[in-house]
Amino acid sequence: TGFSNIDDDFYEELEEILIMADLGINTTAAIITDLKAKVKENKIKEPKECKELLIQSIMDQMDVSETAYEFENRKSIVLLIGVNGVGKTTSVGKLAGQLKDKGKKVIVAAADTFRAAAIEQLTEWSNRAGVDIIAQQEGSDPAAVIYDAVTAAKARNADVLICDTAGRLHNKKNLMEELKKIDRVITREFPDAYRETLVVLDGTTGQNALAQAKQFNEVAEITGIILTKLDGTAKGGIAIAIQSELGVPVKYIGIGEHIDDLQKFNAKDFVNALFN
Amino acid sequence: MAFDSLSEKLQNVFKNLRGKGRLSEADVTTALKEVKMALLEADVNFKVVKNFIKTVQERAVGQDVMSSLTPGQMVIKIVNEEMVNLMGSETTEIAFKAGNDITVILMCGLQGAGKTTTTAKLAGKFKSKGKKPLLVACDIYRPAAIEQLKINGDKQGVPVFSMGDKHKPVNIAKAAIEHAVKNNHNVVILDTAGRLHIDEDMMNELIEIKENIEVFQTILVVDAMTGQDAVNVSEMFNNKIGIDGVIITKLDGDTRGGAALSIRAVTGKPILYAGMGEKLTDLEQFYPDRMASRILGM
Ligand SMILES: Nc1nc2c(ncn2[C@@H]2O[C@H](COP(=O)(O)OP(=O)(O)OP(=O)(O)O)[C@@H](O)[C@H]2O)c(=O)[nH]1
Numbered sequence: 150t151g152f153s154n155i156d157d158d159f160y161e162e163l164e165e166i167l168i169m170a171d172l173g174i175n176t177t178a179a180i181i182t183d184l185k186a187k188v189k190e191n192k193i194k195e196p197k198e199c200k201e202l203l204i205q206s207i208m209d210q211m212d213v214s215e216t217a218y219e220f221e222n223r224k225s226i227v228l229l230i231g232v233n234g235v236g237k238t239t240s241v242g243k244l245a246g247q248l249k250d251k252g253k254k255v256i257v258a259a260a261d262t263f264r265a266a267a268i269e270q271l272t273e274w275s276n277r278a279g280v281d282i283i284a285q286q287e288g289s290d291p292a293a294v295i296y297d298a299v300t301a302a303k304a305r306n307a308d309v310l311i312c313d314t315a316g317r318l319h320n321k322k323n324l325m326e327e328l329k330k331i332d333r334v335i336t337r338e339f340p341d342a343y344r345e346t347l348v349v350l351d352g353t354t355g356q357n358a359l360a361q362a363k364q365f366n367e368v369a370e371i372t373g374i375i376l377t378k379l380d381g382t383a384k385g386g387i388a389i390a391i392q393s394e395l396g397v398p399v400k401y402i403g404i405g406e407h408i409d410d411l412q413k414f415n416a417k418d419f420v421n422a423l424f425n
Numbered sequence: 426m427a428f429d430s431l432s433e434k435l436q437n438v439f440k441n442l443r444g445k446g447r448l449s450e451a452d453v454t455t456a457l458k459e460v461k462m463a464l465l466e467a468d469v470n471f472k473v474v475k476n477f478i479k480t481v482q483e484r485a486v487g488q489d490v491m492s493s494l495t496p497g498q499m500v501i502k503i504v505n506e507e508m509v510n511l512m513g514s515e516t517t518e519i520a521f522k523a524g525n526d527i528t529v530i531l532m533c534g535l536q537g538a539g540k541t542t543t544t545a546k547l548a549g550k551f552k553s554k555g556k557k558p559l560l561v562a563c564d565i566y567r568p569a570a571i572e573q574l575k576i577n578g579d580k581q582g583v584p585v586f587s588m589g590d591k592h593k594p595v596n597i598a599k600a601a602i603e604h605a606v607k608n609n610h611n612v613v614i615l616d617t618a619g620r621l622h623i624d625e626d627m628m629n630e631l632i633e634i635k636e637n638i639e640v641f642q643t644i645l646v647v648d649a650m651t652g653q654d655a656v657n658v659s660e661m662f663n664n665k666i667g668i669d670g671v672i673i674t675k676l677d678g679d680t681r682g683g684a685a686l687s688i689r690a691v692t693g694k695p696i697l698y699a700g701m702g703e704k705l706t707d708l709e710q711f712y713p714d715r716m717a718s719r720i721l722g723m
Pocket residue numbers: 231232233234235236237238239240261264267314315316317349377378379380381402403404405406410536537567619621
């Protein structure tokens with residue numbers, strides 16, 4: 150942008166960019182305050198340099214550790230959770246396809262027994278990915294499906310069991326209790342399994358995603374985020390607020406509806422997209 | 426609630442101002458900072474907030490602080506009035522064609538917004554009003570989308586017209602209208618696939634439907650949790666295919682729902698109903714004034 154000085158107008162424009170990217174006012178204010186201090190400390194004069202500093206510091210914050218994908222190399226159980234319609238079932242299918250392509254033995258579990266045709270939907274995805282599915286009837290107990298799936302994963306010596314769950318709003322107590330029960334069944338039935346619990350967030354979501362991450366983290370310790378629908382015009386900046394508050398990293402992004410449209414998170418691309 | 430309500434915050438801002446005759450520009454600016462924060466926190470679009478604050482600022486400066494009102498209440502009064510200006514104050518119902526002419530309703534929106542569920546919810550509502558609805562499965566892409574609509578239609582006791590996933594949605598829609606005429610249906614609701622507002626082919630698919638059959642109401646279904654992008658989405662759906670109204674879903678969550686205000690501000694189209702849960706009865710009348718209070722956190 151055409152600024153020649155680092156002045157209030159310049160900072161205001163940065164602020165606008167961050168808010169429009171859904172970082173939220175608190176995170177935005179904290180980032181700008183931190184940036185101003187760094188600019189002073191490093192005696193930075195050029196707006197371009199200042200912006201690069203901003204980009205770099207968000208990038209550092211969002212960087213994913215080397216061990217983030219350790220579950221791929223272990224006997225693991227991956228649980229996908231989140232509110233309604235964010236892309237859980239689709240992401241289960243995509244992830245299953247990717248791991249299968251890497252030569253892993255994958256099983257998926259249809260633990261959404263509530264939503265109309267959720268089981269049929271996951272069945273279609275398991276066909277696309279070419280992996281086994283464990284399912285029961287619509288209306289059955291999701292914890293019982295998980296029990297079956299864990300048993301099958303052990304018996305068939307699967308590398309990764311990926312569990313789909315029903316969409317649930319984080320403010321619904323009984324549904325969150327159900328999730329706790331699912332989590333407990335896994336821990337009890339397969340204590341040695343490497344656990345990966347991913348909260349799926351719709352990249353179009355605003356400030357509420359922070360409340361979602363917090364509440365889901367309380368019932369099942371989340372180890373990462375799948376940020377979906379980044380193929381649209383939304384930037385998914387709330388993930389930055391979540392990373393600052395909860396320290397939970399984005400591990401995957403969804404960029405479409407096809408089986409290949411799931412990518413490992415790249416902090417550089419993500420942060421650059423905020424400013425484009 | 427963990428945070429102070431906006432009205433408490435405004436009272437605090439004006440604590441020492443009581444008895445002052447008129448609101449100065451500086452007083453108002455300080456107060457409106459709180460309003461701005463509340464709106465942004467609620468996900469109202471940044472540009473919409475900016476315009477809103479400007480309007481309120483102009484109105485509030487120089488206002489007499491009448492003896493019965495504290496300055497805080499004065500600002501709240503103006504904020505409320507301007508919110509009503511933006512959101513509207515009346516509830517709006519979905520329009521039907523006169524007599525027994527077939528009313529065709531097209532449901533559209535982003536992926537996962539709640540179209541299929543809302544289609545079935547509407548069918549139940551219309552049925553109880555004595556209408557004879559037909560649901561049409563025009564989503565040929567999402568795995569098990571047709572099955573989902575069929576199951577939900579069954580639950581509502583409303584028939585679902587489908588031609589599988591090998592026909593173009595426009596042809597499915599045309600055939601559905603013929604079927605509706607033959608079977609005396611007077612409301613036809615088209616459930617379409619989720620699509621991005623920037624996906625030209627998919628947007629053209631909706632345009633093609635509207636060019637070939639007479640759609641009476643085009644309804645945009647939007648997730649209440651949507652952030653700043655709600656403006657892009659609703660503007661592009663409205664500009665490209667034209668919408669008549671909006672249904673906001675998942676308001677049973679704890680989101681403040683600022684998207685509702687943004688959408689209303691950029692499209693001028695009414696919000697018709699609110700989705701309040703996953704059950705097919707969870708569709709409620711939309712009250713703009715209650716939504717305004719929710720967004721402001723009051
Ligand atoms: N554009 C886009 N669409 C996506 C992406 N991920 C999922 N979707 C679409 O979003 C919609 C919802 O996806 P689902 O996988 O059914 O979401 P879910 O979280 O399982 O939904 P519930 O089980 O109903 O809570 C579908 O139309 C998907 O095709 C993505 O990364 N980009």
